[in-house]
Amino acid sequence: MTEQINIEKSERMDKVPVKKQKKVNEFIYFAIRNNKLKIGLGIVLLFILLALIGPLFAKYDWNAYIGPMSQPPSREFWFGTTTFGQDVYTQFVLGLRATFLVGIIGGGLGTLIGIIIGFVAGYRGGIVDEVLNVLTNVVLVIPTFALLLIVAAYLKVRGIMIESIFIGLTAWPWAARAIRAQTFSLRSRDFVDLARMSGMKPLKIIFTEIAPNMMSYLLMTFILQFGGAILIAATLDFIGLGPTNTISLGLMMNYAVMWGALQFGNWWWFVPPGFAIMAIVGSLYIMNVGLDEVFNPKLREM
């Protein structure tokens, strides 16, 4: 999608040539016929909608002990209540918001760092590439979760922001590597040499010649980083290293286990948060496969 938009932007043209329209058409043709893309996107949008408007229907404070304890879902408490009598629905929709926030900030930051390092390493090559390569590989083999764990353990006050930023700071190596490889192969294409022979500056070459060719790829990278960040955040939250001042889906599961939801059979407390994460991240992945098939003719079903 972005690739097409980009063509639109960078070329000031009055009349649309036939072929170009065909290209856009081809994309749409395959996009609307791709069930993976449609279903994945549909589910993700559904949850985004819930995260956006869900809190408007919440009647209580997520942390307040407002009602009877351990109530199953009812008309009054849509998702039931916790062992302390907190409203699970409120926690859930606010947790969803937190989840998307982590995805956007953490995944976005991870993608951004990946793009910068990938572009620089792939375009410059040589010793710069070697050094960045070692750096990437070092961060890649560090179990980043363990790193996050030790950082989080020492931070007394933690918000969603801090958590997202740390996740973004450790999640980029994948993206960097993949983008480096792409940049590297594009860089050796003759049109880049031609741009250099026109006296263009490297930064301009990267942004006007190389990046536009990778838009679909960058989009897919972001989707993967987005899903990854959500999963990491949930895991951190679950062992009590998540935000200290708000609720999240991971924290809900943490509290549920800590305060005996299993033993009391309060399934409504721990089922929704995990399910939402699984559905969102899983749909993102499926959507990604769909996009891959749309962009890459080789993968289309025969």
Add this chain to the structure above:
Amino acid sequence: MLKLDKISKVYSTGTFGGKLLPAVVDVSFDIGEGEVVSLIGESGSGKSTIGKMILRLITISSGKIIFNGIDISTFKKNTLKSYYKEVQGVFQDPFSSYNPIFKADKIFTIIRQEFFPKMKDKEWEEKVDSSLKAVGLNPDQVLNKFPHQLSGGQLQRFLIARALLLDIKFLVADEIISMLDASTRVDVLNLLAELKSRGLSILFITHDLSLGYYISEKAIILYRGSVVEMGNTEKVYSNSLHPYTKMLMASVPRLDKKWEEVEVELKAKQIENTIGCVYYDRCRVPDKDAGCAGSRPPLIKVEQDHFVACKHCMKE
């Protein structure tokens, strides 16, 4: 106008325990104004590397390239830009020379942005039209189109037109017709010849001997990064002396003559004699000797405008 003085290129394959790979070794030649020089060699001979070094797309490991008396490695931002105003290149793969998601004209737009930012629209359009006409393209048919809407031949001419927008004196044409269909090849080749008659100097890089003969007055035969034979095209072709050149001449498929019975080399080119003659491992000259293996023969003048790097070949 352009002089290569013992230029070499060594690739190193990585920082950690890397190997050094010589791609071009001590190559010297010069190209005068309005002259077409063919640089002929098989894959891996270093011919494209030389072209890219002239275009400042890769660095030179040692030696100098002198353009109108100035060492091109000294060019910095602005001087480099004025160098590119006079020296341009066209490459083998027409489709790779265009960014596939943009229209083909983009290469013109870049030239305008970088070299003629102040030019008026009208004036620019006229300039583009005249340079398209100069390469035999109809502006209406080729402007405002995506690369895949044009044929290989059109794309290559389009690239030449791009170079003509600048005030070029020298063109590196790197295998520019090897990916074109037979029916359009000759037209592009003729176009080069025409540009030459207008005073443009051209380095014509090719692996196809017949193309080299058709267009150039000077031919350079390259083998594994070294010049083995060079000189006036007719002399190099009709009086080939180096065993490599002879082997090449005999292997070329011709339309006027069936293949001659010449031993062709089948072994992988793995064994490499690094200090002696580059062709030592494959050479079948009966009197090749320890001297050939021990030291690299220099280019020796055999006649006016004809040099060969083999001491056993001149006696004939």
Add this chain to the structure above:
Amino acid sequence: MSLQTKNLRVYYQTLRGDVKALDDVTFNIKDGEIMGLAGESGCGKTTLANSIIYLTPPMKYIDGSVELDGEELPIWDIDSMNTFRYKKVSIIPQYAMNAMNPTRKIGKMTEELLVSKKISYKKTKAELDRRLDLVELKNDILGMYPIELSGGMKQRMVLVLSTLLNPSLLIADEITSALDVSTQKAVAEMLVEFRNRKIVKSMIVITHDISILYQIADSILVMYAGKLAEKASTEVIIHSPMHPYTRLLISSLPKVGVKYSEKKLTGIKGNTPLLFNPPVGCRFKDRCPVAFDKCIKEPPFIEIEKGHFVACWRECERNA
């Protein structure tokens, strides 16, 4: 008669509709004949090759027939073609350089391929060694991985592999284009040698380089835009071609000894047509210097002299 195709039509299915890549193709190849197939890119050469051995989507069989040694090939049926592939008709693909599994030793791969076709490797081994010898490869190559071989070696290995079961017909698709001239010559001559030793009965050699065909082919078939233009013996095609396209094609080739300053060659003006909706009538008429009103109709591919087939109204009229 080794190979006989009749009115073969194969299209490519695309979003924009069918590409008529092979339209009404009728020709035959005699036993022992090496037929060169020439034409510009996109004229249907590779489609023809694949149609005869490996017709898969997006290629679509429309109609027509292919007979090999008097037996009809079920080219439209991927599975039943399997009995003919390799044993009767075989191919050296365009991508021969990457045709071998990179993580298998060559010998092992050969063995597994033969076993999968229910052929004993042990019994074939002696012949395999002889063939390797014939193409001047040492037989320890069988213990190597493809990556250890040079381009020419891979090309020759695939030649041996593809012809191991003495197929009746071998299709060699652009096998020399990626090679250096010196290796090119060797590989091309090996093709002839394989035919001479009757390892392969007949061959289709596809290339865009007519001068190679002049060296090795017995006959040449020229295609243009999915149709047959001309077929005749090599000498006739090169020295007295009839179809205007063939003539222009041959006269545009630079030869060693021809110089721009002495003899200016000319190309063919215009471009090959797109095959979504090819021009009506003769597909070459828009580029043809001798086209006339009759070219609005499609010219038949007919035998004008013995063994010389042409699809051109001018030639028809001259001979009529």
Add this chain to the structure above:
Amino acid sequence: MRRYFGRKIVVYLSTFFLAVTIDWAIPRFMPGNPILNLLTRVAGRPETVQHMYNYYSRIFGLDIPVWKQYINFWIALFHGDLGTSVLMFPQKVTAIIMRAVPYDIFLLVPAILLSFYAGNKFGAFAARTKWLDNTVLPLGYMLTATPYMWLGILLAWSLGIVAGIFPIAGAYGFNLQPSLSWVFILSLLEHWFLPFVSLFLVYFGGWAIGMRNMIIYELEADYSHYLEALGAPRSLVRKYAYRNAILPQITGLALQLGVVVAGALVTEVVFSYPGIGYWILQAIQNQDYFLIQGCFLFIIIMVLIANFIIDIVYVIVDPRTRLGMVGGSA
């Protein structure tokens, strides 16, 4: 090949160096004073306060220059000294870790190996089979997107609490002592099963989809088309594609190890399984920084070793690396 390993070793050494440095730096440069935090925690036990105060001062002591603290940290590390646990005072951190490790191995090794085998087989089987690709593979995506702990919680709740088939806490029955008796071994397996299954399932989903994506590329590769053109049966083509597709999966295993370990940690938390993950949670809840640091370093070292083993395996199975042609892509 030398270059390949040379590169790897540079990466491993840099990683180790960096990890140790982070481990050393964080308590010293983070906001707040860890010594005070710790002392408030143990304030109730006066007999240890003095002892611990001295101990901490020695470690964090401001009288020693920073670079000396750093060097001392390394020296202690090479002596296998990761400090003393606060939570389990006066036990050494290394001793606690060593006691926990067998449980981790017992859980992780079978889960990784079995899921790798089964997931790859399944992914290859499903690829390019239209109905499987459309029905079963989305399940794979969902599995790999499942938070480890959630699957653990679900299993513990359904099979443990509701159905009452499996125990949901500890490594063996509370009334048992470790011994080589059948009762004990049975109890071990019983307690092992649920954490194992929850890890296995999530890993399985990951391998299955990874293989599915890889093998599609291999089936479209030139060598596959060549075999098909020669009429080789589908089984041979698929066999080759599978073998080649498994190679990037092995690299994938190396890269995924961090995630794999994280999954094991939280699963252990859910099931109170006494591996490293369990101790990390205890350490975090009790602010036992030495134990956290120790576990962190231990995980790093283990992951690096595992990575190295995978690298060696890779070189053995892929002739292209052996021949030194693609060694560059470390």
